[in-house]
Amino acid sequence: MSETRQPLVVGNWKMHGSHAVNEQLLEALKSAGPLPAEAAVCVPFPYLAQVAERLARSPIGWGAQDVSVHAQGAYTGEVSAAMLADFGSRYVIVGHSERRQYHAESDTLVADKAKAALAKGITPIVCVGETLAQREAGETEAVVKRQLSAVIHALAHCVSEMVVAYEPVWAIGTGLTATPEQAQAVHALLRAQLAAASPRAAQMKLLYGGSVKPDNAKILFAQADIDGGLIGGASLKAEDFLAICRAAA
Numbered sequence: 331m332s333e334t335r336q337p338l339v340v341g342n343w344k345m346h347g348s349h350a351v352n353e354q355l356l357e358a359l360k361s362a363g364p365l366p367a368e369a370a371v372c373v374p375f376p377y378l379a380q381v382a383e384r385l386a387r388s389p390i391g392w393g394a395q396d397v398s399v400h401a402q403g404a405y406t407g408e409v410s411a412a413m414l415a416d417f418g419s420r421y422v423i424v425g426h427s428e429r430r431q432y433h434a435e436s437d438t439l440v441a442d443k444a445k446a447a448l449a450k451g452i453t454p455i456v457c458v459g460e461t462l463a464q465r466e467a468g469e470t471e472a473v474v475k476r477q478l479s480a481v482i483h484a485l486a487h488c489v490s491e492m493v494v495a496y497e498p499v500w501a502i503g504t505g506l507t508a509t510p511e512q513a514q515a516v517h518a519l520l521r522a523q524l525a526a527a528s529p530r531a532a533q534m535k536l537l538y539g540g541s542v543k544p545d546n547a548k549i550l551f552a553q554a555d556i557d558g559g560l561i562g563g564a565s566l567k568a569e570d571f572l573a574i575c576r577a578a579a
C-alpha cells in the first residue's frame with residue numbers, strides 16, 4: 331500500500347443474506363464505530379434499500395454486484411445504473427469471474443457496464459483474474475491485460491475513476507490465497523498498464539480478492555500496489571470483515 335492512496339475494503343456478499351441476517355451484520359458493522367479504512371458492502375439487489383437505510387449515517391458505503399449496460403427499456407431482470415444511483419450506491423462490482431463464467435460476460439460487456447456505472451456517478455469495481463489452467467499455462471499476464479485493456483479502451487479519459495480488483499479465479503472461495511508476491515506481481519503489471527493510459531494511475535485503488543481472511547490480510551495489503559481487498563466469505567462475518575478493515579489501515 332502506498333502512503334498516497336487511502337485503503338479500501340469492499341465486502342461482496344454474493345447471493346447471501348436475508349432481512350434478518352443482514353440486520354445483525356449491519357448492526358455489528360455500525361456499532362464498531364469509526365473504521366480505520368474506507369469500507370463498503372456490495373449486496374444483492376433486493377437488499378439495496380435495507381443497506382441504504384441502515385448505513386445512511388455511517389461511513390460505510392454500499393453498492394451492487396452487477397449493472398445493466400442499458401439505461402432503461404424492455405430488459406427483463408436487468409437493473410440500470412440510474413436505479414442503483416437512486417439507492418445512493420457508491421460502488422458496483424462489474425466483471426466478477428462468477429459472472430464471466432456463469433453468465434458468459436465478455437470483456438466488452440464488462441467494459442460497457444463499467445462505462446454505464448460511471449455515467450451515473452457510480453464507481454465500478456472492475457474484476458480481472460486468471461483461472462488455474464491459465465496460470466499453469468503461463469497466461470496470467472496476457473489474460474489480465476486483455477481484460478483490463480477492454481475497460482481502459484471503453485472508459486478513455488475516465489480510466490482513473492474506476493477501482494480495479496485482481497481476483498485470481500483459483501483463489502476465490504477455495505482457501506487458496508495468492509501469495510503476497512504473486513498478487514503484488516500482477517498488481518504491478520496492472521498499475522503499469524493503467525499508467526500507460528492515465529496520468530492518475532498512481533492514485534488509483536487496486537484491490538486484491540480471493541480467500542482474504544483476517545490472518546492473511548495484513549501481509550497482502552502491505553504490498554506496494556495492493557490498496558485493500560474485495561472480500562467474499564469473510565465479509566459475511568462482522569468480526570472478520572472488521573478485522574480485515576483494520577488490517578488495511
Ligand SMILES: O=C(CO)COP(=O)(O)O
Pocket residue numbers: 342426497501502503504505539540541542560561562563564
Ligand atoms: O470473489 C471474491 C470477492 O469478490 C472472493 O471471495 P472469497 O473471499 O470468498 O474467496
